[in-house]
Amino acid sequence: MSVDTFRALHHGRAPGDPLILPGPWDVASATVFVDAGFPAMATPSMAIAAMLGYSDGEGTPPAEMFAAIARITRAVDVPVSADVEAGYGLPPAELVERVLEAGAVGVNLEDTDPKTRRLVEPHRQADYLAAVRAAAGDDLFVNARVDTYLRGGTSPDVAIERGKQYAAVGADGVYPIGAPPDHLRVLADGIGLPVNTAARPGDPSPRELGRLGATRITFGGGLQLQAMAALRTIAEQLTA
Template sequence: MTQTPPTDLARRARTLLDLHTAPDILTLANVWDVVSAQVVAATGARALATASHSIASTFGYPDGENIPLELHLDMVRRIVQAVDLPVSMDFEAGYGNPGETTRRAIEIGVVGGNLEDQMRPLDEAVTAVEAVMAAGREAGIEFVLNARTDALVRADPEAPRSRVIDEAIRRGRAFLDAGAPVVFVPRLVARDEIQAVVEALGPRKLTVISVPGASLPARELQDLGVARVSTGPFTQRVALTALQDAAAALLAGGTLPEGTRPLN
C-alpha cells in the first residue's frame, strides 16, 4: 500500500526535479559528511549530492559498494538532517537490490540518486532503473534518478570513439524511456561529444562530472544544454589536497595558511 509522504519530502523531490529542467544548469559540489554538507550549503547551493567514493574513503573503505550499506545510509541520513536542501544519494549499483535501496534512502529523506549500470546487459540495467522509479512512486514522490551509464568508463581503449558514444546514447535513451529524468555519462568532457549526446537525448537530460583540468566551465555546459554538473570525489580531493599542502608547509617549519576560516 502506498504511503502518503510528508509534504516536505514531496516538496524537496519536486524542487530537485525542477532544478534539472530549469534553464540554469544545476551545479552540485558533492559532499561526504555533515560538515562538508554544511559548508557547501552555506555557499548558496540549491541542492546537495553525496559522493559514494568519498563517504567510503571517510570510513577507510575502497569505492565499489565495499562500505556496508547500513553505514553508508547512516552518514547520508546525518547529511539530510543537517541541511534544509534536497539531497541526492549516490548508491552506486544499488547494493544488489536497487528498488529496496531506494526505498531505504527515501525513508531517511533522500529525494534523488545515482545508479550505475556497470555495463550490465541493457535489459538488466533497464529493470534496475524501473525498480528505482517504482520505489519513488510507491513512496508518493517524484524521485530524481540520475541514471548512470559506464559506457565511457568501461570502454575498450581500442574501440572507435564514435561507437563508444553511440553506446552511451543507446543506453541513455533506454533509461529515459524507463522513466529516469536524467542520464549521467561520466568521462564525457569533450565539447563535440557532449553536444552529440545532448542532441540525441534532448536538452536538460544529460549530467556530467567536472574533472579538474579537463572539463568545460559550468556556464559553457549550460549553453550546450547540459542539465547538471557534479564533482564526484573531486571536492573531497580538493579538501585533502589543501590539508596535505598545509601540513607539509607546517612540518617544513612554516605556519598554517593565512585566511583559514572557522567553518566548523
C-alpha cells in the same frame, strides 16, 4: 526537502546556467556548501567511502553509506541526491525504502556490475531502473549513469541507445560519465533527458559545460580530494 523542488531545478535552465551540485562527504562539508548558497547537493560515494575508511566501488557497507547520507540530509535544508553506486545488491523496493528513509530525494544508479566491473546488459539495467521507478513513484529523481565511456567506448551512439532505454522506463536524467565535453550536446539531444557531467581539473568550467549541453554538473570525489590536498599542505607547514 521536496523532490519536486529538486526535479524543477533541472528544467528550464539557460544553456550557460547549469545546475551545479557540490558533493558533500560529511556534515561539515555539507554546511559549507549550503552557506555558500548552493540550492541542492549530490553526495559522492567515492568521497563518503574515503571518509568512512573504505575503498570506492561498493566497498562501503550499505548501512554505513545510508547512515552517512542521513546525517547530511538531517543537517541541511536543501535537497540532497545520493550516489548509491549500483544499488548494493538490494532489491529495488528495499533500495528505495532505505534511500527515502535516509532523507534523499534522488539517486545515482550506475550500469557497471560491481563484481565483474563490466557493463550490465542494457535491457537488464532498464528492468532494474523500471523496478526502482515503480517502487519510488514520483518520490525520487532517478539519475541513470551510463558507463559506456568509462568502459572504453568512444561512440555517443552507444551511450544514446542505453540512455534512451533508461529514459523509456522512467529515468529523470542520465549521467554518461567520462563523455568528452564535445559529445554533451549530441547526447542531450539524442536521449532527451537532462545530462549530468562531472567537472574535472583541465575540463571547461561548469558554465562552459552547460553551454556545451550539460544540464547538471557534479564533481564525484574531486572536491574531497582538493580538500585533502589543502590539508596535506597545512600539515606539511606545521612540520616545517
